[in-house]
Amino acid sequence: MIPLLQAVLLLVFPVLVVVGGLRDLTSFTIPNWISGLLILGFVPAALLLGISPSVMGLHLLVGLAALAAGVAMFALRWIGGGDAKLFAAAALWLGGPAMISYVVMTGLAGGALALALLSLRSPMLRPYVLSGPAWFGRLADPAESVPYGVAIAVGALLAFPASSLMQAWPGF
Template sequence: MPPILQAVLLLVFPVLVIVAALRDVTSFTIPNWISGLLILAFFPAALALGLSLPQIGLHAAVGAAALVMGVIMFALRWIGGGDAKLFAAAGLWLGWPAVLPYLVYTAIAGGALALALIGLRSMWMRAFVVGGPAWMGRLATPGESVPYGVAIAVGAMAAFPGTALMRAWGGL
């Protein structure tokens, strides 16, 4: 397959992950179509880049394990359902061993996000947000949920260059 078509297939991942983060930060939801499209797009991308069936199976196993972890975190009310699905879909794309840096980067980004929201939700910062868009006001509301899809997207984007897909394409 021509490298330009491979590049287009690879672009699906960062574009959809960024869209998911933007949707989460502005609406506190990640639509199912984003995670669904990520899952559906992985298989043609993997085949076009020449990943073997065992490699694809390993990616699927990582995605399944990420789904189990996501469901557990959702059940514990640590993340939302959309976050759990995005976490799993990103795990599918990242595979082994890139899933390890993904977990670390996502945790670090989650901590940074929590600190940023604590600052934004403080009384003196909220005054600067009142005149902004409604989503910004909701983001700055104390007690409001955390758009963890942002942290998932940061972790996924940071880990993506180390994936088998990127190595198959020529890497960065």
């Protein structure tokens, strides 16, 4: 029963970051409940996986550092507020071991996202995109921002296997 419960709690992370990325892609917003549930879900997952208090403390410090970085990026208007919160909540789950991979993968995914949006927003493709769903047409609008939650979700998913939570799971 415990391994099943551990697996279910570990699924909270990928499900919520994917939902956050999809919500940002389709609405340019990431609801606070997504980051909130990530934060709330971390503690039971860490406890059930037997993560030590010192490692949990390191995860907390990493999450707070990511929040400070996210707030700075938000203040510079590089990312939105929801992006900053999702970035920090994911960092809480990932902790120290996976953080470098998370930052690098998120940056690479952000670059790929920017190139994709430049293509969608080009005069050649934009008319075709506008005939699709409204959210897709909004992505093609040059005046719109970049739904960076997509890149955060990709980076988080790629870094998750290196996290101390996944490393502590006996099924991994």
